[in-house]
Amino acid sequence: MKSLSADHYRELLLSERPLIDLRAPVEFAKGAFPNSVNLPLMNDQERAAVGTCYKREGQMAAIELGHKLVQGKVKVQRQQAWKAFLDSHPDAILYCFRGGLRSELSQQWIAEVGHERPFIEGGYKGMRTFLMEQTDSITATTPMWIIGGMTGCGKTDFLKLRQDMVDLEGLANHRGSSFGRQVTEQPSQIDFENALAVQLMRHQQAENRHLVLEDESRLIGRVSLPLEMHERMQSAPLVLLEVSQQDRIERILRDYVINIAADFMARDGEEQGFLNFREHLLSAMDRIRKRLGDERHRELRATMEQGFDDQQHGNMDAHRHWIDALLSQYYDPMYRHQLEKRRERVAFSGDHQAVHQWLDQQAK
Known part of the structure; x- marks a missing residue:
């Protein structure tokens, strides 16, 4: 099979099939699909030169230049990179930007080293459009429950126990507040949107009756939710988690102090890691x-x-003190003010167990 049509997009994305992204590294860095690896036909400099030639002299001259730039040892290196990946991932599929010349040429060169693999018609552009359409249609047609509550009430812990949720903060790699940065970087905006669309498709595939999401601002760190999706979230019913102040303090201590400190020290070593963790929290404050x-x-x-x-x-009391004060003096008043403007949207409130039971009843 030389190529896969748009009819296969859903199957490819939900099957977690390995994908070989043939675009240049600069294109890949802006955004790709889950399970993609960047093994480009041309590097950034070669792509730029061919693009300039195309604008000035047309397609045939650009193709000729491309062959001149990627030949001999360079061609062999690209072929060996593809072969090494396909030897261990023989079911991988190819894609370039539009499913055109780069896909066809790479497919030919890959065949020369013993692998016959199809490419995706429409390429990155086609599948990207498909994913954005999926996000819009799924969020427009699936009833939502929005999980809210005061800072530290355990919304993320709550969601992780449910099959009918999509973890927005997990996809964004950010906890959604000034203190929410993680040790690792956030994804690009496009990577976030693509991963979100795939998760929504999985939610739909599981035939869940409702979509359970955490109450979020449109911005989660430096990535943003799709506008139409966020607007729908702002009109969906709210379900509030209620927990004690002490439980909130201990959860924040665990998530934002103990666990983040451990992550920094695991990455940077004990001494430097603790210094970086210290700077991380002070900067948030x-x-x-x-x-x-x-x-x-x-x-x-x-x-x-x-x-x-x-x-x-080994003493965490001072940390507990500033967490308690920050909640009482800053986060809680702000939350109560915002909640008053949305009080009519509250459908239910209770502790974790009560909210789980209530949501399960709504799904019957």
């Missing part, structure tokens, strides 16, 4: 300085710094 006011910011920052000293001796 500094980002909300204007909203806290100088005096309150100064007090909470000093308590946080004491917390770092005590943490190295």
